[in-house]
Amino acid sequence: MSASVPPVSVVLSRRELDAALFDLDGVVTRTAEVHAAAWTRLFNPYLGPSRPFTPEDYQRYVDGRPRLDGIRCFLESRGLALPEGSPEDGAEAETVRGLGQRKNAYFLEALAREGVGVYASSVELLERLRAAGFRTAVVTASRNGAAVLKAGRLEHLFDARVDGVEAGRLGLPGKPAPDTFLEAARRLGVVPARAVVLEDARAGVEAGRRGGFGRVLGVRRSGPEGALVAAGADVEVTDLAAVHVEGGGTGR
Structure with a gap:
């Protein structure tokens, strides 16, 4: 392993989880x-x-x-x-x-x-999750979610998208309410307890916790250490290269 890659500290396993729900800005793209x-x-x-x-x-x-x-x-x-x-x-x-x-x-x-910058390690994690049989969704408050995904050439990495436009159409309250994450889980056909939420915002972490999701992973791009854990994350990392993926579930 390269010295520049953070040590593995988080494991996402198909034995425990079926899906991963990603925030967009600050988690996958650098648009934050x-x-x-x-x-x-x-x-x-x-x-x-x-x-x-x-x-x-x-x-x-x-x-x-x-x-x-x-x-x-x-x-x-x-x-x-x-x-x-x-x-x-x-x-x-x-x-x-x-x-x-x-x-x-x-x-x-x-x-x-x-333009749209992306976090290479986040894209790599999405690819590893999908190869292991995880279903994936992007959940963002942005009403420009579709445009950002297209500009970043990221559409193929997600099975579902719940963005600000969709939330408005459905009358869903935004984060920290859990409704947009719950809608994404519904679209993927998974129960919240079998999904992980990946978020860089306190409001998003709180939404994941309030929604009863199996894991809430904080992605700390800035701010004080421990702030996302205090908001409800199970653990926080500074780079998604720190996440290891295990197969072994029932598959899609």
């Missing part, structure tokens, strides 16, 4: 950094220079949540309020829905400019 930059660009004009939007704000209030929930949650944390607005609001509107449109425009602008 693009999202964080877009949120910073969105919020800082509303904040004083002494209290700018921080990485901790991103992780605590918006990461993993549906876009409008993240806006409401962060504004409330700073004692700020805006009118809710309507779905017809454009990006120039000073409303919660207007800010949602603006943030998405910032994200898409950066995505077009920078």
